[in-house]
Amino acid sequence: MRERFHDRDRKDRDRGEFGFGRRGGPHHGGRRTRRGDIRVALLAGLSDGPAHGYELIQRLSDRTGGRWKPSPGSVYPTLQLLEDAGFVSSSQQDTKRVYSITEAGQAELKEKMAAAGGTPPWMDPESAGSHDDLRKAVGQLIMATKQIGMSDNQAQVDATVTILNDARKKVYQLLAEA
Numbered sequence: 124m125r126e127r128f129h130d131r132d133r134k135d136r137d138r139g140e141f142g143f144g145r146r147g148g149p150h151h152g153g154r155r156t157r158r159g160d161i162r163v164a165l166l167a168g169l170s171d172g173p174a175h176g177y178e179l180i181q182r183l184s185d186r187t188g189g190r191w192k193p194s195p196g197s198v199y200p201t202l203q204l205l206e207d208a209g210f211v212s213s214s215q216q217d218t219k220r221v222y223s224i225t226e227a228g229q230a231e232l233k234e235k236m237a238a239a240g241g242t243p244p245w246m247d248p249e250s251a252g253s254h255d256d257l258r259k260a261v262g263q264l265i266m267a268t269k270q271i272g273m274s275d276n277q278a279q280v281d282a283t284v285t286i287l288n289d290a291r292k293k294v295y296q297l298l299a300e301a
Contacts (some may be wrong), residue, residue, distance in 0.1 A: 161193055161197055161198070161201050162201055162204070162205060162210075162235075163232065163235045163236070163239075164183055164193070165179055165183075165198065165201055165202060165205060165211075166205070166210060166211070166224055166228050166229075166231060166232040166235075167186075167232060167236075168182040168183055168186075169211060169222060169223060169224040169228070170224055170229070170232060172223075173221050173222060173223040174221065174222060175216075175219040175220060175221050175222070176195060176198045176199050176202060176220075176222075177195070179198060179202075179222070180192060180193055180194075180195065180198055190258070202222055205222075205228065206222070208227075209225060209227045209228075210224070210225060210227055210228030210231050211223060211224055211225060211228050212225055268283060268287070271283045
């Protein structure tokens with residue numbers, strides 16, 4: 124029995140179940156950042172103090188209330204570019220490379236923040252609030268439907284499909300009325 128669920132879980136992860144996962148889309152709440160935003164975001168994260176890449180990822184996720192979490196694949200190359208440009212410096216501490224913002228980086232951050240009107244470009248104030256509530260509600264729905272999907276109760280699965288199809292139709296009806 125255990126092997127069957129393990130195999131199903133692996134298969135679901137591989138296909139990006141529910142739009143999240145390896146091929147299923149972004150892991151940062153679906154919001155794409157504009158080119159260059161990651162540079163400013165990393166500089167802003169380093170303005171709180173030196174950090175390694177994963178610490179910066181966590182800082183940015185915390186600052187956005189989980190709405191945006193950059194991937195290591197975008198953070199580490201960008202940190203290298205920022206170092207090459209003289210905006211950050213790095214040092215090896217134990218097994219981690221720790222980055223610090225330089226004076227040139229602080230000036231760059233100040234200039235970019237002023238150009239953005241003082242609001243960090245990755246923090247879209249209009250996407251907060253009710254959008255966070257919607258994101259959380261969808262996440263909770265996904266968890267509930269995953270639990271139904273793991274059961275062997277076909278009647279529950281069928282009832283859940285009906286509920287989800289009705290909900291989708293009602294959401295489209297709301298959009299049509301707008």
